[in-house]
Amino acid sequence: MRGFARLLDGLVYTRSRNAKLRLIGAYLRATPDPDRGWALAALTGAVDIPAIKPAVVRALIEARVDPVLFRMSRDYVGDTAETVALLWPGHAAADDPAALGLAAVVARLSTLGRSEAPAALAWLLDRMTPEERYALLKLATGGLRAGVSARLAKTAFAQAFALDVDAVEEVWHALAPPYAALFAWAEGRGEQPLAADMPVFRPFMLAHPLGEDQVAMDTYAAEWKWDGIRVQLVRVGGQVRLYSRGGDDITAAFPEVAGAFDRDGVVDGELLVKGDAQGSAAHGGATASFNALQQRLGRKAVSARMLADYPAFVRLYDILFDGAEDVRPLAWTARRARLERFVARLDPAHFDLSVLVDADSFAALEALRAGARDAAIEGVMLKRRDSAYVAGRRTGLWYKWKRDPLRADCVMLYAQRGNGKRSSFYSDYTFGCWSEDGRLLPVGKAYSGFTDEELKWLDRFVRTHTVNRFGPVREVEKTLVLEVAFDSVHASTRHKSGIAMRFPRIARIRTDKPAAEADRIETLRAMIA
Incomplete structure (x- = not known):
């Protein structure tokens, strides 16, 4: 030890x-x-x-x-x-x-x-x-919190023994701790482990943020970027596995999806929950917000009520294996054709195809992106038409272009110390907006978006404006306005305000604005897609 x-x-x-x-x-x-x-x-x-x-x-x-x-x-x-x-x-x-x-x-x-x-x-x-x-x-x-992702640890292993990290990823889920066969291969004492006839995870192809650049629409294809979780479905030898982006096996949490995947192959897509009939058919069918999907995440078993209330499905983006054939080296256009044929033979209740965005110019795409406020759309994906499916982020192949965040002026209500390196600072902030009857009700919590200098300023504010303490939480004077950026807002029965923000972060400290001029909850409610 x-x-x-x-x-x-x-x-x-x-x-x-x-x-x-x-x-x-x-x-x-x-x-x-x-x-x-x-x-x-x-x-x-x-x-x-x-x-x-x-x-x-x-x-x-x-x-x-x-x-x-x-x-x-x-x-x-x-x-x-x-x-x-x-x-x-x-x-x-x-x-x-x-x-x-x-x-x-x-x-x-x-x-x-x-x-x-x-x-x-x-x-x-x-x-x-x-x-x-x-x-x-x-x-x-199970809380190491050492700033090491699973991918970084596998990369360190690969570099330590001069192996290709993608080759390590390819066999990782076929092995179990303490990985004796993996180390034997790494040190030349054994053969490379094989993943044949096992439903193992393959590394995802990832995208770079688009930034300020523009791309030619004859070179790139566009799809909607959905606000679910990225998953990989694998079926081989009669076994099916559903993996998250991090390679975690989440099959047990979504048994109806895994059970309906009845064709051998490996596909890449977005796990979503079905929405009501008012969902946007133009974007590919009715989908609920991420808030609905959260009800299913992290469960080892699901009840019949949960299956009925939050029916899950996968919107497919790409195909890695068509049956036993590895199609990752093919161009995106060829894989897309394969995927269209593959999806046509799957159960439509649990699988559909991510539609392509019809835009003949970058300006037209920009207009479509700006207008897309469907509850489950985060933005658009741009994929080079001749790109192979390669693991990790490769410059120039795939881009993600998120829609601009929504913003609201909120009032800081409570603060709590952070963890690890932030344990000495009040760095987690709960904030609220005004209700119709003049009360400040919590609408979100954020712990990112500010600089180190702003963190020190906020920490001093909390310490000098505390009005009450509840264990590790401090209630502060309701005088500081924070401009909060967030991806979307959804109705929520778990919050007193009746709404919940998705990915809130502090965009600006508004010392110039009085708390009375912060936003109203009805303003946020109007932003619900």
């Missing part, structure tokens, strides 16, 4: 992407199996210790130190794992140092039930240093 703790500590305090790649690569080369395999699994989110939850950790520490001291310390530090690691009393010598190894710890905790796991966790914490405790708690609760 000591080596993993040092790696995690280094990653937390390193901002440079290249430095993170070097740290992970050096660790993987120097650490023996199976510890390095479990470390790679932890960095890619593949470690699951279901019996250890944050509540278990809080109960353990509050039984050993003054609960008030813990809560005050947690509020100051901003991170439960770090607080517990520092406050945990004593440090006993380990009778068997091997029991503190990363692989041994994972093997022990992942096999215990909820009644046994707390005692085992406490035994480990008693015998570890603060750095090791921090790493253990992050590992056990």
Whole structure:
């Protein structure tokens, strides 16, 4: 565990992407199996210790130190794992140092039930240093937050052993931690693992933001960019998997979609929820807002009521495998023709084809984009007609051109400290707009969009204008107006104001505007598509 703790500590305090790649690569080369395999699994989110939850950790520490001291310390530090690691009393010598190894710890905790796991966790914490405790708690609760995505960890592995990262991605989901076969291949001790006859994930082709440039419409095709989640459907050997953009298996959450995918192949599309009959047929059919899709996300099982209330379907963009044939090397135009034939043989209740935007010039496309305020449209995609389907972002092939954000002037209501590097700053802001009866009601929460200097200014405002405290949350004087940018706004029964913003961020601090002139909730309600 000591080596993993040092790696995690280094990653937390390193901002440079290249430095993170070097740290992970050096660790993987120097650490023996199976510890390095479990470390790679932890960095890619593949470690699951279901019996250890944050509540278990809080109960353990509050039984050993003054609960008030813990809560005050947690509020100051901003991170439960770090607080517990520092406050945990004593440090006993380990009778068997091997029991503190990363692989041994994972093997022990992942096999215990909820009644046994707390005692085992406490035994480990008693015998570890603060750095090791921090790493253990992050590992056990699944919250590493080391600034490392799964893709970056796989890239670090590939670079460490001079492999192609796309080749690693290609076989990743055919393997399980601690990835002995993967490391054997990387070190030349074994053959490359094969993904044949297994429904494995393939890396997505991604798009660059368009920016200020224009493109020729005879070279690029345009499609609507839908506001769902990007998914990949794979069927081979009678098995079907539905993967998210990050490669997570979400088949269980959308069984009706997976069950209806009855043709061998691999397709790329947007997972959406069906809307009412008033949806825009011109854009490709009625779709509900992302708020509806959120009701289905993250579930391990879904009820019949959920299936009926939020019926999911996939709007298909592209095809990677047509049956057993890999068609990724083909040009987009050829793949589109294949996809049209492929979709025609699928169940129309669960699959449809993303329509092309008919624009004979860039100016015409710009006008269509500006006018598209369908509840589920984010903007347009531009795809080079001769582009192969290649993993990752490749300059000049695909572009995304999001519609301009909506904006509203809102009043700051509450603030809360952030996590990690922001744990000393009040950086999470809840804001509201005026109701018809003159009350300020919350309409959103944002923690991005501002510069470091603006963060310091906002933090000072919160500290000097606090009127009430609710644990880690501060209520502030209702005097500061924030210009909030957001992608869309939707009706919501979960919010007192009756609306919810999509992707809100702070666009500007309006010290020049009095709170009484902030926007009204009915103004936001009128923006609902």
